[in-house]
Amino acid sequence: MHIVFCCTDTNAAPWLQGLREALPEASIENWQPGGQAGDYAVVWAPPQAFFDSQHALKAIFNTGAGVDALMKLTLPADVPVVRLDDAGMSVQMAEYVCHAVIRHFREFDVYEAESSQARWAYRKPRRRCDFAVGVMGLGVLGARVCRALAQFDFPVLGWSRSPRQLDGVQCFSGEAGFGDFLAATRILVCLLPLTPETEGIMRHDTLRQLKPGAYVINVARGAHLVDEDLLSLIDSGHVAGATLDVFRTEPLPAGHPFWQHPKITVTPHTSARTLREETIAQIAGKILALESGASVAHLAGVVNPDQGY
Ligand code: NAP
Numbered sequence: 642m643h644i645v646f647c648c649t650d651t652n653a654a655p656w657l658q659g660l661r662e663a664l665p666e667a668s669i670e671n672w673q674p675g676g677q678a679g680d681y682a683v684v685w686a687p688p689q690a691f692f693d694s695q696h697a698l699k700a701i702f703n704t705g706a707g708v709d710a711l712m713k714l715t716l717p718a719d720v721p722v723v724r725l726d727d728a729g730m731s732v733q734m735a736e737y738v739c740h741a742v743i744r745h746f747r748e749f750d751v752y753e754a755e756s757s758q759a760r761w762a763y764r765k766p767r768r769r770c771d772f773a774v775g776v777m778g779l780g781v782l783g784a785r786v787c788r789a790l791a792q793f794d795f796p797v798l799g800w801s802r803s804p805r806q807l808d809g810v811q812c813f814s815g816e817a818g819f820g821d822f823l824a825a826t827r828i829l830v831c832l833l834p835l836t837p838e839t840e841g842i843m844r845h846d847t848l849r850q851l852k853p854g855a856y857v858i859n860v861a862r863g864a865h866l867v868d869e870d871l872l873s874l875i876d877s878g879h880v881a882g883a884t885l886d887v888f889r890t891e892p893l894p895a896g897h898p899f900w901q902h903p904k905i906t907v908t909p910h911t912s913a914r915t916l917r918e919e920t921i922a923q924i925a926g927k928i929l930a931l932e933s934g935a936s937v938a939h940l941a942g943v944v945n946p947d948q949g950y
Pocket residue numbers: 706707708725727730777778779780781782783800801802803804805815832833834835836838839860861862886887910911912913914950
């Protein structure tokens with residue numbers, strides 16, 4: 642069995658070592674143009690030239706949860722794409738979103754500013770029931786985030802493509818449920834995959850439907866948000882601010898208005914990082930399962946090409 646590794650912006654050496662330890666029977670190489678074609682590919686944002694050189698793949702393993710970059714390429718026909726299924730990301734995402742929600746709700750950003758001026762001043766407690774959190778995307782990450790938020794007694798709403806049921810979460814689905822979901826939400830969290838249906842989903846006419854004093858947390862992909870619409874709704878006072886981890890261009894360009902905006906917190910696409918050990922264990926386990934005759938349909942995280950996620 643031959644495995645080809647092609648992850649851009651990644652130090653390949655520890656990945657190759659980890660994969661070799663997990664799959665001692667396999668030959669594993671970092672991809673080079675002209676190299677041997679693989680049975681399996683382990684990739685993150687590979688160039689089209691990579692797939693143009695692969696004609697024997699049985700499966701493609703993405704070392705992230707989102708496959709939007711991959712789905713823009715021409716992939717070999719009928720080869721399954723398998724994305725990361727949690728692999729240590731959901732707990733990180735729950736930490737990040739709970740931190741952002743609580744920081745905003747409890748006004749810790751204001752306290753930070755006041756303490757930097759040596760100012761001792763209380764703020765009036767706000768009512769939790771006025772800060773319903775709406776999570777778009779109830780998959781592996783969104784469901785974990787909802788559970789974590791519910792532990793803090795926030796009213797939690799969720800929205801997905803197909804109907805879902807989650808304990809303690811008021812669930813909405815599809816186009817039909819979107820308006821009611823937005824109207825009941827004060828803090829909006831985006832955990833959708835980026836697809837043609839979800840691109841630009843946070844724009845003026847949707848954000849306008851949130852409760853006044855809304856807050857936006859984007860931890861999915863930058864292209865889910867129309868940057869100018871967020872800025873104009875903050876200017877108008879309808880949106881109180883945002884915590885943004887992902888951007889249309891990454892790194893966020895110097896001079897982008899988000900960097901210096903007093904109501905926007907920026908982090909560098911770090912809300913849920915790919916963890917090497919967990920990722921290698923998950924991918925190696927799936928390769929071994931396939932090699933022992935398991936059907937792809939039994940693997941978690943297989944991408945539906947028609948849905949794009
Ligand atoms: P997932 O398990 O595939 O869940 C996706 C969820 O989105 C599902 O609930 C799905 O609905 C819903 N959805 C998809 N299209 C929809 C639509 N058109 N309308 C309404 N709901 C829709 O994905 P995941 O593992 O939770 O990851 C979600 C995303 O997080 C990834 O795609 C990636 O972009 C992002 N991410 C970001 C970071 C970071 O560091 N910032 C890290 C990891 C992942 P159904 O339940 O009906 O299928």
